[in-house]
Structure formats: C-alpha cells, structure tokens
Amino acid sequence: MGQRTSLKQGGTLQTQAVSYRYPQNGYGLAPLALSIRPGACVLVTGPSGCGKSTLARCLTGMIPHLYRGDLEGEVWIEGLRTSDTPLWQLAEHAGLVFQNPAAQMLSSSVEEEIIFGLENLGLPPEEIKSRTEAALSRFGLSDLRNRTPQTLSGGEQQKLALAAIMAREPAILVLDEPLSMLDGTAATELVASLTDMTALGTTAVICEHREAYLEALPGLQTLRLARPADQATSAPLNGSTPSPRLHLETPPFQLTVADLAVQLGRRRVLRDVSFNASGGEVLAVVGRNGVGKTTLLRALAGLQAYEGEIRVDGERPDLGIVFQNADLQLFNPTVRDEILYRLPDPDRLLYAQLLDYLGLRRYEEVPPLLLSEGEKKRVALATVLMRRPRHGVLLAEPSLGQDAGHKALLVQLIHALAAAGRLVLLTTHDLTLAAHASRLLLLGPDGVVADGRPAELLRDPRPWKQIGLAVP
Numbered sequence: 001m002g003q004r005t006s007l008k009q010g011g012t013l014q015t016q017a018v019s020y021r022y023p024q025n026g027y028g029l030a031p032l033a034l035s036i037r038p039g040a041c042v043l044v045t046g047p048s049g050c051g052k053s054t055l056a057r058c059l060t061g062m063i064p065h066l067y068r069g070d071l072e073g074e075v076w077i078e079g080l081r082t083s084d085t086p087l088w089q090l091a092e093h094a095g096l097v098f099q100n101p102a103a104q105m106l107s108s109s110v111e112e113e114i115i116f117g118l119e120n121l122g123l124p125p126e127e128i129k130s131r132t133e134a135a136l137s138r139f140g141l142s143d144l145r146n147r148t149p150q151t152l153s154g155g156e157q158q159k160l161a162l163a164a165i166m167a168r169e170p171a172i173l174v175l176d177e178p179l180s181m182l183d184g185t186a187a188t189e190l191v192a193s194l195t196d197m198t199a200l201g202t203t204a205v206i207c208e209h210r211e212a213y214l215e216a217l218p219g220l221q222t223l224r225l226a227r228p229a230d231q232a233t234s235a236p237l238n239g240s241t242p243s244p245r246l247h248l249e250t251p252p253f254q255l256t257v258a259d260l261a262v263q264l265g266r267r268r269v270l271r272d273v274s275f276n277a278s279g280g281e282v283l284a285v286v287g288r289n290g291v292g293k294t295t296l297l298r299a300l301a302g303l304q305a306y307e308g309e310i311r312v313d314g315e316r317p318d319l320g321i322v323f324q325n326a327d328l329q330l331f332n333p334t335v336r337d338e339i340l341y342r343l344p345d346p347d348r349l350l351y352a353q354l355l356d357y358l359g360l361r362r363y364e365e366v367p368p369l370l371l372s373e374g375e376k377k378r379v380a381l382a383t384v385l386m387r388r389p390r391h392g393v394l395l396a397e398p399s400l401g402q403d404a405g406h407k408a409l410l411v412q413l414i415h416a417l418a419a420a421g422r423l424v425l426l427t428t429h430d431l432t433l434a435a436h437a438s439r440l441l442l443l444g445p446d447g448v449v450a451d452g453r454p455a456e457l458l459r460d461p462r463p464w465k466q467i468g469l470a471v472p
Contacts, residue, residue, distance in 0.1 A: 374401025
C-alpha cells in the first residue's frame with residue numbers, strides 16, 4: 001500500500017486523497033491514499049468511529065452512489081473510477097459484506113439469498129446450483145437453506161452474508177467486521193476460506209477489531225486509521241473518569257431460571273436451561289451461533305414466550321436489555337431524544353455522566369442510526385441505564401464494534417453495576433470479555449453444559465469440545 005502510481009487491471013484498489021463527510025454530522029473519513037495490488041490481504045483497524053465502514057463503502061462504490069455526502073479525491077476499482085461508473089458495473093468486480101448483515105438481506109430464504117446475487121451475474125443454472133451448494137456447505141448453512149433470513153441469529157446472518165458475497169467470487173472482497181458475530185469455530189473457518197481465496201488471487205480488505213484471528217493470513221498488511229483531530233473522542237479512554245453513578249443500590253436477590261424452553265414454530269430453540277444468578281454477579285454466556293443465546297436474553301427480558309420458570313422472589317425480574325442489533329431499538333431523531341425518551345423527570349446528572357463516559361457528547365444532536373455500529377451500541381446502553389432497571393441488565397454481544405479502549409470502559413462499567421448489586425448477564429463470542437465475568441456459562445443445544453469460573457473453564461478443553469467450539 002502507498003501512494004498511487006499507475007492504474008493496473010485485475011483486482012486492484014486505488015484511492016487518491018479520498019475523504020468523505022456525512023452531511024448529517026460532518027464526520028466520515030480523513031484523506032487517504034492507497035494502492036492495493038491483486039491478491040493482497042489488508043486489515044483495516046482503528047478506534048470506533050474512525051471511518052472504517054466509510055472506507056469500505058468508498059472501496060466498493062456505495063459512496064458516492066448510495067450516500068449523499070461530501071466526497072473528495074478519487075477511487076478506482078480495477079481501473080474504473082467509482083464516481084463515473086454505475087454501481088451495478090462496480091458490483092461485478094467488488095463485493096461488500098456489511099457490518100450489520102441484516103441490512104443486506106433481500107430474499108425469502110437462505111438459499112434464495114445466495115442465488116439472487118448469482119443470477120444477477122447472469123451465470124448459467126448449473127453454475128448457480130454448484131456455487132450455491134458449495135457456499136451453503138462452506139458456511140454450515142445447508143440445514144438452514146429454507147429458513148427466512150430474518151429468523152436467523154446474528155451470527156447465522158453474518159455467515160449468510162459472507163456466503164452470498166463470496167459465492168459470487170468477486171475479484172475484490174471488502175468485509176466490514178466479518179468476525180464480530182461469529183463464534184470461535186466459525187471465525188477460524190472464515191480465515192481458512194479467506195486464505196484460500198487470496199491464494200487464488202482475490203483481493204481482500206478486512207475492517208476488523210478482532211485482529212488476533214487474522215494474524216494467520218499469509219502476507220497480511222495492516223492499515224491503522226486514526227480519528228481526525230477535529231473529531232477527537234470525548235470518552236475517557238485513560239480511565240480517569242469514574243463510572244456513572246446509578247444510585248439506588250439493589251438489595252440482595254437471586255434470579256432463578258428453571259427448565260426454560262422456547263419453541264419457535266416447529267423449531268425448539270432452547271431446552272432444559274436451568275441456572276441461578278445473584279445480584280452483584282457478572283455472568284457471561286457463550287455458545288455456537290444459533291444455539292439460542294439471544295433467545296435466552298429475550299425470554300429473561302419478558303420479550304419472548306417460554307416454558308419453564310424465570311423468577312426473582314416469585315416475581316418477574318426487572319431487567320433492561322441491549323440488543324445485539326442496536327438498530328432494532330433506536331428510533332428517535334437525535335441521540336438526546338433517544339436516551340431521554342419518555343422519561344418525565346430524567347436524572348440530568350446521570351445523563352451527562354453517560355454522555356461523557358460512553359463518548360457520546362459530540363453526537364447529542366445526531367440521528368442515532370447514522371452512527372457506527374459500536375457507537376449505536378453505546379447509545380442503546382445509555383438508554384437502558386437511564387431507566388435504572390432494578391435487577392440489572394442483559395447485554396447481547398456488547399463488545400460488537402468496540403475498540404480496545406471502549407471495551408475496557410465496558411468492563412469497568414459492568415463491574416460498577418455489579419458492585420451496586422445489579423446482575424449483568426451478557427452473551428458474547430469475545431472470550432477476552434468473557435474472562436472478565438465472575439461466572440462463565442457454556443450453552444449447548446440441550447442446555448447448560450458447564451457453569452463455573454472463567455479462569456477454570458477457559459483451561460478445560462472438554463466442555464468446549466462438547467459444545468462444538470474451538471478450544472480457547
């Protein structure tokens with residue numbers, strides 16, 4: 001990578017002083033010059049909000065064709081200048097997997113989602129069938145081929161988005177946080193697929209926080225983006241600002257979950273899930289994609305019908321929930337309106353503390369759905385914490401989209417909640433986050449496989465093999 005010299009054909013990506021600003025908030029991507037050769041594998045990393053997703057959109061032509069902001073400089077995809085080339089033509093050369101995979105699901109079944117992109121390439125029917133079967137098999141989706149994409153788990157949706165784009169075999173593959181919702185086994189398998197594709201000449205650009213999985217990619221180059229000076233975060237990444245005070249310490253309590261089961265249509269999503277958890281604990285739940293972790297949180301929050309028992313002192317628990325896909329719970333015109341929604345007498349001190357601690361102060365007047373995925377997750381968390389749920393919070397993949405600094409803040413915050421007597425129950429594929437919990441619960445298709453201290457379970461390969469996850 002470096003300054004542009006000459007245009008080359010065959011999987012090349014080049015930019016010349018390209019920058020972009022969104023009209024709604026003036027943020028985006030600082031000027032950047034790149035020259036990426038065919039078959040190169042480039043990791044793009046950097047703090048949340050530094051422009052990784054914006055760069056991914058520029059490198060596939062979505063900017064300027066689908067976004068109306070201030071674009072300067074130029075981008076070439078295999079010698080085609082993106083500003084002068086129709087998006088359908090650029091899509092024949094470059095494919096993008098979105099950070100939020102649900103945003104690119106168009107079809108009524110998993111199989112049709114893959115077929116749709118192949119038909120747009122004008123491939124013969126036998127080639128479409130062959131590629132579809134190969135993609136379903138590669139990503140473990142064969143048994144899900146008739147499922148509606150919207151009924152899949154976040155990780156399953158991410159695998160489907162990857163399958164649909166990679167089946168097209170684009171010369172250039174741009175992936176925006178492709179590992180964020182994948183379990184450890186699926187993440188390892190994706191890296192193996194990327195290794196094969198780049199060996200055959202595919203150019204890969206991967207925007208990702210989970211760098212450790214990608215270190216095995218041959219010839220990996222790393223581009224670290226920095227946030228522009230005029231967009232410096234207000235989050236106290238040095239840990240100098242104390243966690244927000246949530247007041248009202250919670251009296252001791254115990255959450256009882258007994259024989260929990262959930263049936264969705266003909267599918268049994270959860271069965272025989274039983275455990276107890278006390279106020280002041282941080283409980284991390286880990287399992288394969290599609291095993292029912294999000295369904296468990298929805299049941300605990302009272303958003304999902306279930307069989308069995310969920311009780312605190314004989315009553316329903318009061319637990320706030322932050323969804324894995326924050327888009328599902330953000331709908332107000334500004335961040336301020338979102339956090340203060342329907343609070344007749346909000347605690348203004350707590351509101352100010354949350355804005356500063358979570359790095360949201362500069363976004364108060366910005367529509368929340370225009371933020372990066374990591375920033376949207378922090379807005380959703382602030383919204384829940386403003387309501388001070390009596391028994392605690394449920395966090396689905398809370399480190400999704402968070403850089404190392406914001407993940408450290410998250411750990412500090414969940415332990416502050418626990419210290420105030422709340423229960424924090426989180427689902428995650430991020431084992432470095434799970435290691436900070438007081439308890440680790442491994443969930444398999446038939447219920448809880450192991451429950452214990454992270455330091456002990458992370459050293460015992462037997463339960464991990466039992467639930468089909470790569471041994472940490």
